[in-house]
Amino acid sequence: MNADAPPAAPLLSLRDLTVRFRLRHGVEVAAVTGASLDLAAGECLALVGESGCGKSVLAAALLGLLPANTEVTGAALIGGVDVLAADERTLARRVRGRLIGLVPQSPAAHLNPVRTVRSQLHETVRELLDPPRDRLPGLVRQAAARASFPADHLDHHPHQLSGGLAQRAATALALVGDAPLLLADEPTTGLDRDLVDATTGELRRHADSGRAVLIVTHDLTAAQRVADRVAVMYAGRIVEVAPAADFFGTPGPRHPYAHGLLEALPTRAFRPIPGMPPELSRLPDGCAFAPRCPHATTACHEQPPQYDGLACHHPRFPLPEAAGA
Amino acid sequence: MLELRDITAGYGPAAPVLENVSLTIAPGEAVGLLGPSGCGKSTLARIVALLHPPRAGIVTVDGERVRGWRHRAPRHLRTAIGITFQQPRAAADPRLRLADTIAEPLRACGLAAAAKDRTAELAEAVGLTAELLHRRPHEVSDGQLQRACLARALVHEPRWLVCDEMTSMLDASTTAALVATVETYRDRTRAGLLAVSHDRDLLTRWCDRIIQLPPALIATSR
Numbered sequence: 001m002n003a004d005a006p007p008a009a010p011l012l013s014l015r016d017l018t019v020r021f022r023l024r025h026g027v028e029v030a031a032v033t034g035a036s037l038d039l040a041a042g043e044c045l046a047l048v049g050e051s052g053c054g055k056s057v058l059a060a061a062l063l064g065l066l067p068a069n070t071e072v073t074g075a076a077l078i079g080g081v082d083v084l085a086a087d088e089r090t091l092a093r094r095v096r097g098r099l100i101g102l103v104p105q106s107p108a109a110h111l112n113p114v115r116t117v118r119s120q121l122h123e124t125v126r127e128l129l130d131p132p133r134d135r136l137p138g139l140v141r142q143a144a145a146r147a148s149f150p151a152d153h154l155d156h157h158p159h160q161l162s163g164g165l166a167q168r169a170a171t172a173l174a175l176v177g178d179a180p181l182l183l184a185d186e187p188t189t190g191l192d193r194d195l196v197d198a199t200t201g202e203l204r205r206h207a208d209s210g211r212a213v214l215i216v217t218h219d220l221t222a223a224q225r226v227a228d229r230v231a232v233m234y235a236g237r238i239v240e241v242a243p244a245a246d247f248f249g250t251p252g253p254r255h256p257y258a259h260g261l262l263e264a265l266p267t268r269a270f271r272p273i274p275g276m277p278p279e280l281s282r283l284p285d286g287c288a289f290a291p292r293c294p295h296a297t298t299a300c301h302e303q304p305p306q307y308d309g310l311a312c313h314h315p316r317f318p319l320p321e322a323a324g325a
Numbered sequence: 326m327l328e329l330r331d332i333t334a335g336y337g338p339a340a341p342v343l344e345n346v347s348l349t350i351a352p353g354e355a356v357g358l359l360g361p362s363g364c365g366k367s368t369l370a371r372i373v374a375l376l377h378p379p380r381a382g383i384v385t386v387d388g389e390r391v392r393g394w395r396h397r398a399p400r401h402l403r404t405a406i407g408i409t410f411q412q413p414r415a416a417a418d419p420r421l422r423l424a425d426t427i428a429e430p431l432r433a434c435g436l437a438a439a440a441k442d443r444t445a446e447l448a449e450a451v452g453l454t455a456e457l458l459h460r461r462p463h464e465v466s467d468g469q470l471q472r473a474c475l476a477r478a479l480v481h482e483p484r485w486l487v488c489d490e491m492t493s494m495l496d497a498s499t500t501a502a503l504v505a506t507v508e509t510y511r512d513r514t515r516a517g518l519l520a521v522s523h524d525r526d527l528l529t530r531w532c533d534r535i536i537q538l539p540p541a542l543i544a545t546s547r
Binding site for chain 2 (some may be wrong): 049050051052145162189191193194218221222260261262264267270271272273275276
């Protein structure tokens with residue numbers, strides 16, 4: 001764990017990412033606004049927030065998987081490539097699978113149902129590594145082993161696998177290209193407790209082995225288990241970034257929204273945040289959380305600046321001097 | 326009292342998913358059902374909601390034995406039990422506006438006249454605005470759609486409510502809000518509850534007692 005210091009050069013440097021969807025009748029959806037993040041090798045960052053806050057869109061933007069009516073601005077540097085500016089050819093040849101590996105939300109739906117796991121790994125290995133023919137079977141077995149996928153299940157079809165094994169098969173595919181950044185989009189949704197533990201354990205292992213891991217999730221318990229740092233997203237903006245130990249332990253989150261989200265957990269107050277998140281197609285001018293915020297003041301009519309990893313006019317407490325993150 | 330006695334159930338010619346399971350839910354009682362994936366939680370929930378016929382065993386609702394499983398359980402018993410499902414996207418008709426989703430069970434029972442008032446009342450209880458009621462499922466979030474599905478489950482004022490993984494797709498705040506809605510309803514009506522989940526923390530907080538199903542019979546017999 002490297003929770004104490006922001007390590008040297010970030011592996012992923014995301015600057016001012018803004019995503020807009022243009023719909024008919026001049027409607028514009030502000031899915032992501034001004035998101036900036038740094039992620040170092042060996043670090044695991046959890047991006048948390050309510051459903052529909054734009055966190056999955058952020059992930060899709062990194063992989064260039066957004067539809068054609070999208071406007072993306074900002075920069076996302078990974079290994080010297082700005083993946084937001086890259087064209088489809090660069091994305092296909094250098095980014096997807098090679099710089100960024102995707103661990104999908106529901107592996108059962110992500111895997112091809114009519115082909116065996118071996119055949120899918122085969123294809124991915126050939127595409128990404130292009131090895132000599134005779135080395136292919138060995139590389140396929142290695143790829144499976146890296147994600148702890150049992151070799152005797154390689155000739156099974158996805159429907160013959162349990163949820164946990166399907167997850168490992170999908171992870172094996174994500175690991176083939178030895179990508180330095182792993183992107184996990186809601187990896188624990190709908191899984192039972194044992195599988196959540198197994199999945200978060202694997203992701204933690206990949207971070208410990210030197211990869212950068214970005215987990216997009218609404219499952220705070222899973223985030224707590226695996227993350228070094230937490231980024232909280234609300235209405236398309238990152239409103240707080242904090243070390244996981246501070247965020248989930250003491251002193252706790254600084255943003256009132258993050259505090260409300262934690263207090264909604266059944267192990268805490270089990271009290272919902274009043275109201276619902278705003279529509280991303282008509283956000284208020286000021287702080288988007290102000291209408292639901294118990295501490296909102298007139299200052300909240302203006303957008304709070306992002307400062308010290310926090311965007312709020314009235315944080316719950318000032319940043320402790322020493323931390324400086 | 327809702328009672329299941331020695332229930333055996335399964336699908337097709339395969340080995341049964343549940344064998345000799347008994348369960349009682351008293352009025353006003355909240356029972357949590359916990360277990361790993363594939364252990365038969367949802368099958369049991371569907372039997373309690375009278376949607377899946379058991380192979381053997383007896384279900385009674387307030388002393389009345391449920392008959393006619395081969396076709397459908399009698400309407401007056403089915404409407405006494407409401408159910409919400411895990412995936413709102415799969416549980417709501419994509420063509421219906423949320424208002425019509427909520428009112429559909431009333432219309433199906435020839436109570437369309439009451440639909441408008443009842444929908445408005447329930448929408449307020451689950452926290453949906455009038456504007457959201459006019460949208461279709463693809464225009465709302467998972468959380469908003471699940472709120473509509475909960476309203477639909479309450480539309481007949483059921484005496485029992487079955488929440489099958491109602492919140493496992495949802496974030497913490499929406500989860501707490503939906504549970505609070507269910508509890509407000511139960512405080513008023515003394516309805517019984519069967520809450521199915523794999524989240525022990527949630528059920529511990531929510532329910533009076535918890536039943537743990539063993540791992541799948543299927544898995545052990547294979």
